Amino acid sequence: MADRLSLEIATPMRLVTAETADEVVIPGIEGYFGVLPGHAPFLTTLGIGRLTYRQGREERHLAVAGGFAEVRNDKVIVLADTAETPEEIDRARAERSRERAERRLAGRSQEEVDHMRCQAALARALTRIQVAERGR
Amino acid sequence: MATLRDIQRRIRSVQSTQKITRAMKLVAAAKLRRAQERIIAARPYANKMAELLGNLVSGAGEEAHPLLAQREGPRRQIVIVTADKGLAGAFNSNVIRRSLEFVRQSNATEVTLVVVGRKARDFYRRRPYTIKRDMIGFWDRLAFNHAAELADYFMSQYLGHEVDEVHLIYNEFRSVASQRPVRQQLLPIPRTDGEGAGAESVEYIYEPSGEAILGDLLPRHVRMQVYRALMESLAGEYGARMTAMEAATKNAKEMIEVLTIQYNKARQEKITKELLDIVGGAEALKQGAEA
Numbered sequence: 001m002a003d004r005l006s007l008e009i010a011t012p013m014r015l016v017t018a019e020t021a022d023e024v025v026i027p028g029i030e031g032y033f034g035v036l037p038g039h040a041p042f043l044t045t046l047g048i049g050r051l052t053y054r055q056g057r058e059e060r061h062l063a064v065a066g067g068f069a070e071v072r073n074d075k076v077i078v079l080a081d082t083a084e085t086p087e088e089i090d091r092a093r094a095e096r097s098r099e100r101a102e103r104r105l106a107g108r109s110q111e112e113v114d115h116m117r118c119q120a121a122l123a124r125a126l127t128r129i130q131v132a133e134r135g136r
Numbered sequence: 137m138a139t140l141r142d143i144q145r146r147i148r149s150v151q152s153t154q155k156i157t158r159a160m161k162l163v164a165a166a167k168l169r170r171a172q173e174r175i176i177a178a179r180p181y182a183n184k185m186a187e188l189l190g191n192l193v194s195g196a197g198e199e200a201h202p203l204l205a206q207r208e209g210p211r212r213q214i215v216i217v218t219a220d221k222g223l224a225g226a227f228n229s230n231v232i233r234r235s236l237e238f239v240r241q242s243n244a245t246e247v248t249l250v251v252v253g254r255k256a257r258d259f260y261r262r263r264p265y266t267i268k269r270d271m272i273g274f275w276d277r278l279a280f281n282h283a284a285e286l287a288d289y290f291m292s293q294y295l296g297h298e299v300d301e302v303h304l305i306y307n308e309f310r311s312v313a314s315q316r317p318v319r320q321q322l323l324p325i326p327r328t329d330g331e332g333a334g335a336e337s338v339e340y341i342y343e344p345s346g347e348a349i350l351g352d353l354l355p356r357h358v359r360m361q362v363y364r365a366l367m368e369s370l371a372g373e374y375g376a377r378m379t380a381m382e383a384a385t386k387n388a389k390e391m392i393e394v395l396t397i398q399y400n401k402a403r404q405e406k407i408t409k410e411l412l413d414i415v416g417g418a419e420a421l422k423q424g425a426e427a
Contacts, residue, residue, distance in 0.1 A: 008180065010180040010184065011280075012178055012182075012360055013174075013280055015177065028343055041339060041340045042340060043341070043343070045348065045349055068188065068352070068353065079188075081356075
């Protein structure tokens with residue numbers, strides 16, 4: 001058993017990161033889960049949230065949304081629809097989309113689909129803001 | 137016989153054409169490099185996705201997901217991908233010819249088209265086929281979203297039982313100098329799509345469940361297939377344009393050489409003629425003075 005995890009995060013557009021980590025915390029569809037070396041093979045869909053990985057004492061954060069995460073043989077592979085580092089996040093844009101989503105959710109006569117879409121947009125915006133704040 | 141000035145004018149005209157073709161070649165080369173880098177950047181995601189797909193589909197039946205289900209219906213939707221612009225050799229005409237063959241093989245009343253790129257739209261607009269949707273003017277800022285939008289469009293048609301099959305015809309990027317029109321069946325998803333991805337089957341803990349993950353994976357797989365095809369077509373377009381413009385620049389160079397020789401010959405002839413005239417005139421004067 002290796003004592004570290006290898007972590008790969010890829011989106012359709014690019015490979016976001018490939019490095020080693022001591023611990024990874026991933027936003028799964030059914031809640032956050034932590035991965036340490038020696039984890040059982042695991043496959044899940046991703047939710048929207050903050051992915052954290054620890055290297056020694058240093059923690060790094062990414063805002064991820066949608067996709068999959070696989071854990072196998074101390075290898076963690078995250079295939080995300082989007083994954084952004086704190087530096088990449090456009091804070092002002094995230095704030096704007098948060099406001100927009102909140103306004104829409106407050107309004108009445110929502111169709112179910114729209115409502116769900118707005119909630120997802122809100123979750124993404126909140127995650128981005130959170131990651132941007134934490135990561136700096 | 138063309139006059140000196142005519143030849144000179146032609147040389148200048150060919151020279152300015154050559155300047156343009158050379159510039160276009162350089163631009164295409166730079167863009168081609170970027171397009172190739174994007175294809176490479178998308179590979180880790182695409183490869184892993186194929187592996188997961190192979191893993192999940194091999195265990196699942198056809199009824200596991202509607203996108204996998206084979207249907208008997210005859211309604212075909214054909215997605216044709218060309219460039220917006222020409223001056224790329226046979227790039228556009230090859231793929232259009234290939235698509236026309238396939239369209240003609242299909243039952244005409246049951247076939248619907250989705251055209252991507254101005255060249256495909258302009259070609260099929262003048263013909264009696266049903267164009268359901270077109271997508272143009274996005275090539276310069278191609279992003280995954282474009283592919284996702286397109287894929288979601290025909291997936292919803294498929295799931296809504298408006299079409300029974302979806303095919304994609306595009307130029308495959310084989311190398312800088314070679315593109316080949318290919319047809320790929322997108323829906324229902326061929327069961328061979330995940331095969332050969334090199335995955336030994338693993339006993340995973342699934343969350344929420346294998347079927348739910350498959351349901352999430354399949355639409356993403358289709359979007360990725362479309363994205364890959366669009367990227368290949370874009371890289372192919374630049375490759376084809378680069379090759380075409382390189383050839384055009386070379387032809388212009390040869391033409392300038394031929395014209396320059398012509399020009400020199402004409403100039404010499406003109407000088408010779410003038411000399412003869414002068415000599416002849418002088419002779420005549422001399423004879424006149426002697427008389």
